[in-house]
Amino acid sequence: MQPYLILFLGAPGAGKGTQSSLLAEKLQFPRIETSKLLEERFKKAQPGEQIEIDGTKYLLEEQKERWRTGLLVEVPVVVRVVGEHLQKLYREGESVVLDGFPRTNEQMKRLLPTVLEAFGKKRILVLYIDIEEETAVFRNSHRRICELMRHPILYLPETKGLSLCPFDGSKLATRELDEPEVIKKRLRVFHEETLPLLDYFKDQGIAVYTIGGEGSVADVFESITEAITQAMQT
Numbered sequence: 001m002q003p004y005l006i007l008f009l010g011a012p013g014a015g016k017g018t019q020s021s022l023l024a025e026k027l028q029f030p031r032i033e034t035s036k037l038l039e040e041r042f043k044k045a046q047p048g049e050q051i052e053i054d055g056t057k058y059l060l061e062e063q064k065e066r067w068r069t070g071l072l073v074e075v076p077v078v079v080r081v082v083g084e085h086l087q088k089l090y091r092e093g094e095s096v097v098l099d100g101f102p103r104t105n106e107q108m109k110r111l112l113p114t115v116l117e118a119f120g121k122k123r124i125l126v127l128y129i130d131i132e133e134e135t136a137v138f139r140n141s142h143r144r145i146c147e148l149m150r151h152p153i154l155y156l157p158e159t160k161g162l163s164l165c166p167f168d169g170s171k172l173a174t175r176e177l178d179e180p181e182v183i184k185k186r187l188r189v190f191h192e193e194t195l196p197l198l199d200y201f202k203d204q205g206i207a208v209y210t211i212g213g214e215g216s217v218a219d220v221f222e223s224i225t226e227a228i229t230q231a232m233q234t
């Protein structure tokens with residue numbers, strides 16, 4: 001099978017992380033989580049470390065601060081970090097599920113030549129998970145992750161009293177990214193910068209599948225599986 005690139009778009013809290021993990025597991029595709037990739041890169045950064053792209057030097061500490069406060073990391077830096085992973089996986093013959101990228105037209109324009117050359121238009125599938133703004137705010141402000149593996153813990157009657165991760169026993173914490181002020185900023189960025197991408201993909205002849213994201217994890221996943229199965233048959 002020729003490798004596929006599957007992209008997930010949606011507001012913070014739409015369930016991109018959960019659904020892309022499930023899909024990657026079901027299809028046995030590796031999954032790239034952009035925020036985790038960046039976080040790992042920033043953690044490894046030496047004080048004062050810079051990366052040079054097209055003659056411009058980017059200070060990693062500065063990029064980390066943008067990321068931490070809910071602003072977008074500068075485009076060339078994200079594209080460099082993500083692009084290298086995509087190329088590596090494509091060379092290994094792997095399909096990829098990508099979560100959290102691209103977030104803007106500018107990012108996608110920069111990345112497009114690479115992914116078109118590798119995967120091709122017909123093998124790039126975009127899943128847009130659509131939710132209401134109130135749902136986004138509620139889900140983000142109630143979300144927790146574990147300290148050890150960053151397992152996301154959904155807010156459900158069965159899980160709301162938990163203080164330890166059910167998988168590994170480490171402590172559950174709220175992310176800085178999910179503080180109310182940061183959530184608002186992230187939602188604004190989503191509307192202004194990410195949503196216009198849907199039209200951009202359509203203009204490029206790349207298929208976009210809109211999935212209703214208000215239902216349970218299982219219901220949303222079923223819709224996604226249906227859309228993907230159909231797309232891969234055509």
Ligand SMILES: [Zn+2]
Binds near residue numbers: 146147151166167169
């Ligand atoms: Zn855990």
